[in-house]
Amino acid sequence: xxxxxxxxxxxxxxxxxxxxxxxxxxxxxxxxxxxxxxxxxxxxxxxxxxxxxxxxxxxxxxxxxxxxxxxxxxxxxxxxxxxxxxxxxxxxxxxxxxxxxxxxxxxxxxxxxxxxxxxxxxxxxxxxxxxxxxxxxxxxxxxxxxxxxxxxxxxxxxxxxxxxxxxxxxxxxxxxxxxxxxxxxxxxxxxxxxxxxxxxxxxxxxxxxxxxxxxxxxxxxxxxxxxxxxxxxxxxxxxxxxxxxxxxxxxxxxxxxxx
Amino acid sequence: xxxxxxxxxxxxxxxxxxxxxxxxxxxxxxxxxxxxxxxxxxxxxxxxxxxxxxxxxxxxxxxxxxxxxxxxxxxxxxxxxxxxxxxxxxxxxxxxxxxxxxxxxxxxxxxxxxxxxxxxxxxxxxxxxxxxxxxxxxxxxxxxxxxxxxxxxxxxxxxxxxxxxxxxxxxxxxxxxxxxxxxxxxxxxxxxxxxxxxxxxxxxxxxxxxxxxxxxxxxxxxxxxxxxxxxxxxxxxxxxxxxxxxxxxxxxxxxxxxxxxxxxxxxxxxxxxxxxxxxxxxxxxxxxxxxxxxxxxxxxxxxxxxxxxxxxxxxxxx
Numbered sequence: 001x002x003x004x005x006x007x008x009x010x011x012x013x014x015x016x017x018x019x020x021x022x023x024x025x026x027x028x029x030x031x032x033x034x035x036x037x038x039x040x041x042x043x044x045x046x047x048x049x050x051x052x053x054x055x056x057x058x059x060x061x062x063x064x065x066x067x068x069x070x071x072x073x074x075x076x077x078x079x080x081x082x083x084x085x086x087x088x089x090x091x092x093x094x095x096x097x098x099x100x101x102x103x104x105x106x107x108x109x110x111x112x113x114x115x116x117x118x119x120x121x122x123x124x125x126x127x128x129x130x131x132x133x134x135x136x137x138x139x140x141x142x143x144x145x146x147x148x149x150x151x152x153x154x155x156x157x158x159x160x161x162x163x164x165x166x167x168x169x170x171x172x173x174x175x176x177x178x179x180x181x182x183x184x185x186x187x188x189x190x191x192x193x194x195x196x197x198x199x200x201x202x203x204x205x206x207x208x209x210x211x212x213x214x215x216x217x218x219x220x221x222x223x224x225x226x227x228x229x230x231x232x233x234x235x236x237x238x239x240x241x242x243x244x245x246x247x248x249x250x251x252x253x254x255x256x257x258x259x
Numbered sequence: 260x261x262x263x264x265x266x267x268x269x270x271x272x273x274x275x276x277x278x279x280x281x282x283x284x285x286x287x288x289x290x291x292x293x294x295x296x297x298x299x300x301x302x303x304x305x306x307x308x309x310x311x312x313x314x315x316x317x318x319x320x321x322x323x324x325x326x327x328x329x330x331x332x333x334x335x336x337x338x339x340x341x342x343x344x345x346x347x348x349x350x351x352x353x354x355x356x357x358x359x360x361x362x363x364x365x366x367x368x369x370x371x372x373x374x375x376x377x378x379x380x381x382x383x384x385x386x387x388x389x390x391x392x393x394x395x396x397x398x399x400x401x402x403x404x405x406x407x408x409x410x411x412x413x414x415x416x417x418x419x420x421x422x423x424x425x426x427x428x429x430x431x432x433x434x435x436x437x438x439x440x441x442x443x444x445x446x447x448x449x450x451x452x453x454x455x456x457x458x459x460x461x462x463x464x465x466x467x468x469x470x471x472x473x474x475x476x477x478x479x480x481x482x483x484x485x486x487x488x489x490x491x492x493x494x495x496x497x498x499x500x501x502x503x504x505x506x507x508x509x510x511x512x513x514x515x516x517x518x519x520x521x522x523x524x525x526x527x528x529x530x531x532x533x534x535x536x537x538x539x540x541x542x543x544x545x546x547x548x549x550x551x552x553x554x555x556x557x558x559x560x561x562x563x564x565x566x567x568x569x570x571x572x573x574x575x576x577x
Contacts, residue, residue: 003372006369006372007369007370007372009369010366010369010370011370014355014358014366017355017357017358018355018357021357084353085349085351085352085353086353086354086355087321088316088319088321088347088349088352089347089348089349089352089354089367089411089414089415090370091319091320091321092319092320092321092342092345092346092347092349092424093342093343093367093370093371093418094339094340094341094342094343094370094371094372095339095342095370096339255323257276257316257321257322257323258316258321258322259276259316259322
């Protein structure tokens, strides 16, 4: 067990070092910070609720760019190692394929959380500069964004374990978009006259990750009460989805030939 | 042979690949049988596409066999824990080029665990051993191909393995680089390591290997002592001659079964080793000038053809 942890830790640390050298990551981070900054300007266009518009735009920017970075780097996570054949020397050591996959996953999640921390600092700075309040609700919204990013990396890791980066990106973006509408689809399906549509949309909602459950932006920005039981449930589901996607990725990865 | 002396045991190894989605499977290994003994340098030789790397990847757990079994140190190759006793250098290795030589060894040391959670002194020794002490703190992107190959050998040895697998270790290197790697392999052999080496360079086999197996089209077509194999093929000699008397040339062909190549002033006379002295005497006696004498190493492809024509066989007592 100790050896597995050491191998996972070594691979994760190396993944962080590799990822922070990726120039595209800095470009995305730069644009995210620019957008957070311009939310200040956008807010000045309105006479009412300036602080709320500012925080709404800034938090949306964080979620969007966080997802873009998660998918962009996540889809190449395994493929690049196979393509560059660095995986050969790693798996020839007493390192299981599961160790490798978990190490890569944790490394990328750590990288993303560092990025998220930088973006969050930008958010707090812009909010304070414009006199908008920052409270625990914002903290919860950002924490659940962190969890959503972890789920997204798990999705990207799954697709990266068997598909090319382009296909993995298509699948991941598709699942990301569907994941954000399953809740609405279920509500629409319930209104349908055809019973089968209702059943289908309900099952879609059950089978696919409900990524909207991680979105607490409105509550945080408008200072609405946040139901902690729902937050706890979303957190539990988030961890569950991460485990499910990574387990599936490991099963696929175990069977792969590295030719 | 004592069972514990067998370090690598491959039995009836079969591998099928599907070339593409919906296409029929293609068999690339047709029941490979091999044994490598403790302390020997085993050369697995064959042309490109013969199945050498596929076999090695199965041994390294990178590819799953379709049928058959493969064991290293008595462990099924699908296990992972025993790999702390195994080192591997893949063909044309690529490492994280943002790390320095020292950092990459530290990284692989952590992966290997055990003894390899290597103290810095061990890493320094290893860097010294492969002649990279001066470049230890350079990023790998600044390394030459020969240096990468040497750091590759160092990472394969970072956990002091019992058996080392090398895939085309001399491929793509200049003569100096090849000599350096060859010397490293011989030093490893001197330290009692068992070495399994894939190669298609016959001259390396001659210098390094104790035993060889030839693989062609996914089948082992010959297995035996390296020197016996090469000596058999080295019998002919080429004698470069200028001013060869035409009558003598004809008599060499008829009497000694010599082959003549080239026309005009300079020709090459190919004769068997036992006829070299006699041929030289006769050429000089008839006023010919000898420009050079060299043994002919048959190209590997020729060996394959001969081996394939003769069918699979193993030397007695090999």
